[in-house]
Amino acid sequence: MATEIEIKNVSFRYESEGVTDPPPVLDGVSLTIKPGEFVAVLGHNGSGKSTLAKHLNGILLPSEGEVLAGGLDTRKEENLLTIRQHVGMVFQNPDNQIVATVVEEDVAFGPENLGIPPAEIRDRVKAALEAVDMTAYREHAPHQLSGGQKQRVAIAGVLAMRPDVIVLDEPTAMLDPQGRAEVIETVKKLCREEGLTAVLITHYMNEAAEADRCVVMNDGRVVLDGTPREVFREVELLEKMGLEVPQATKLAHELRKRGIELGDVINVEECVAALREQLER
Amino acid sequence: MLSDITLGQFFPGKSPVHKLDARVKLILTIAYIVALFMVSNYFGYLVIVGLIGLVLALSKIPFSMLLKSLKPLIFIIAFTAVLNLFYGAGEHVLFEYGFLRITEEGIRNAIMMSLRIIFLIAGTSLLTYTTSPIMLTDAIERLLSPLKKIHLPVHELAMMMTIALRFIPTLVEETGKIMSAQKARGADFESGSLVSRVKALVPILVPLFVSAFRRADELATAMECRCYHGGENRTRMKQLTIAGRDFAACGVFALCIALIVLCNIYL
Numbered sequence: 001m002a003t004e005i006e007i008k009n010v011s012f013r014y015e016s017e018g019v020t021d022p023p024p025v026l027d028g029v030s031l032t033i034k035p036g037e038f039v040a041v042l043g044h045n046g047s048g049k050s051t052l053a054k055h056l057n058g059i060l061l062p063s064e065g066e067v068l069a070g071g072l073d074t075r076k077e078e079n080l081l082t083i084r085q086h087v088g089m090v091f092q093n094p095d096n097q098i099v100a101t102v103v104e105e106d107v108a109f110g111p112e113n114l115g116i117p118p119a120e121i122r123d124r125v126k127a128a129l130e131a132v133d134m135t136a137y138r139e140h141a142p143h144q145l146s147g148g149q150k151q152r153v154a155i156a157g158v159l160a161m162r163p164d165v166i167v168l169d170e171p172t173a174m175l176d177p178q179g180r181a182e183v184i185e186t187v188k189k190l191c192r193e194e195g196l197t198a199v200l201i202t203h204y205m206n207e208a209a210e211a212d213r214c215v216v217m218n219d220g221r222v223v224l225d226g227t228p229r230e231v232f233r234e235v236e237l238l239e240k241m242g243l244e245v246p247q248a249t250k251l252a253h254e255l256r257k258r259g260i261e262l263g264d265v266i267n268v269e270e271c272v273a274a275l276r277e278q279l280e281r
Numbered sequence: 282m283l284s285d286i287t288l289g290q291f292f293p294g295k296s297p298v299h300k301l302d303a304r305v306k307l308i309l310t311i312a313y314i315v316a317l318f319m320v321s322n323y324f325g326y327l328v329i330v331g332l333i334g335l336v337l338a339l340s341k342i343p344f345s346m347l348l349k350s351l352k353p354l355i356f357i358i359a360f361t362a363v364l365n366l367f368y369g370a371g372e373h374v375l376f377e378y379g380f381l382r383i384t385e386e387g388i389r390n391a392i393m394m395s396l397r398i399i400f401l402i403a404g405t406s407l408l409t410y411t412t413s414p415i416m417l418t419d420a421i422e423r424l425l426s427p428l429k430k431i432h433l434p435v436h437e438l439a440m441m442m443t444i445a446l447r448f449i450p451t452l453v454e455e456t457g458k459i460m461s462a463q464k465a466r467g468a469d470f471e472s473g474s475l476v477s478r479v480k481a482l483v484p485i486l487v488p489l490f491v492s493a494f495r496r497a498d499e500l501a502t503a504m505e506c507r508c509y510h511g512g513e514n515r516t517r518m519k520q521l522t523i524a525g526r527d528f529a530a531c532g533v534f535a536l537c538i539a540l541i542v543l544c545n546i547y548l
Contacts, residue, residue, distance in 0.1 A: 059502060081508055089506040096496045097503035101415055101447045108518035110507040121518040139293070143450040157507060 003068075004165055004197045005033040005056055005087070010065035012051055012220075025051045027220035028065070033199065035164070038191040040200045040211035040228075044242035048220040053169045053201045057087040070164065085114060087165045088158030092173050094150035098142045103134065103153050106142065110161040121160075128156040131194065132186050148179025152186055159190070165197040166190065172207065184210055205232070206246045209266040216241070229264045291413050297526055298340035298411045303420035305527045309534050310408045316538045317400055320393075324544040329400050332537045333407070342410050350406035351399060358398050365391040416519075418442040423521065436512030444500070448493075455492060459485050 012026040025048045033039055043049040054060040055067050058074035070086045072079040091097050100106040104125050111121045129135045132152040142150060151171050158166055168187060172180040184207055190196045200211060208214050214231040216224035218241045224231045232238070235245050235253040245253070248271035252262040262274040293299075313332070320326055337344065351358075371386025409417070422439035429435050460470065463484050470481050
């Protein structure tokens, strides 16, 4: 398969009573996501990035245009179960997506819904918990876990359905820095080692820096699309859209304005290396 | 204070009692309650004491836990005892003062009723101590599954119970946070008349409800994303299986009921 998810010219409006012609939340978005890609979708609040995420597995349906997930049209009711098994989704609040009172039973929830035989569910749960490094907490109650751990359980719950794509809708917004790092590490690992396609919705630029590809949204449109390096080069444009570039990139940008060229740095390590090179010269 | 709220407290363990099939445990508990109401003399209670003792020993639940489960109900037990003591109809009057009359039958009734309540609580507590809430709802779903034929939404009811149990700690935590937030703004929950204290709860309940609805909405979306589509074609990871020990437990209970019946007839 050449494409995992294809978004063709999608527009979306929230229908509400009394309002004729509400403003579009998504306005003619086209995007193709290839298998194995780690895509970060960036945007400030209200840019339409979460709405876009909900289109990927048919939670929301486009007002205009179409979304094909694994070649299946999300607007067809009979495709939905297959699409949702194929495109798993993790949400912002870990507390509101864990169903069961024991970790392993929650991970089993997805496969149970798919009607998988019990013995195979056990294998899948075991593998999923290992993949997110939560095997030791198999029998814990969700409320005994930290935010980062809960979010990893939620990821395991999606993995147990054996999806090809995992969509994470601001999974780190409610976590502390340590939990944030845990979750991003897990997603990166899954992408590199298991060949999973990941779509990470976020407003943290340093998280986006870890991705293969960065898509920046503003007012329901795709504004920038490229590697993090290419995207972060547009410091002024990003700041105008209310996004904060990583400090390292910002520093390089300011130095460039003063005639010192550090190159396109996107994280602290690269910045340190480039600075050292400049100073030693 | 709020963290003390526990419904169906569960003590994880690997004892034979823990391992019993939850369905069997549920049915045996019901049988036990029926047996308890059949007991008509003190010898019957001896059998019950023996049974509870056996389960307690096998399950390795500390005796103090059993006492703890009785504590909140001391008032009800005492109330029942007093009521039975004074309102017992009988001929052998031991003491009379005005409208107060204590008879031999009254004393007997009071003791019997108190013992009945005590053992009722002890027995059902042992069930919840040794069975996880999930297993219990699972057992209820399976035992009631024949009622699906008359269109009773058995699966949905069990799912609701599971989710309710799952969200108790989350909502308790949230209540604590809201209370602190309101206290920080000068709310006073501890003083004043009963009416004003109840009124003070409104600013806690409103945000709690709003948040519970928001949570429900998000949970529903998350469940849909994980392919939840009702009980149809759904499998379960944990299968309930009847093993030899389940038959043994049934045998022990049958024996006890038989003993109670014999006590009733011959003693």
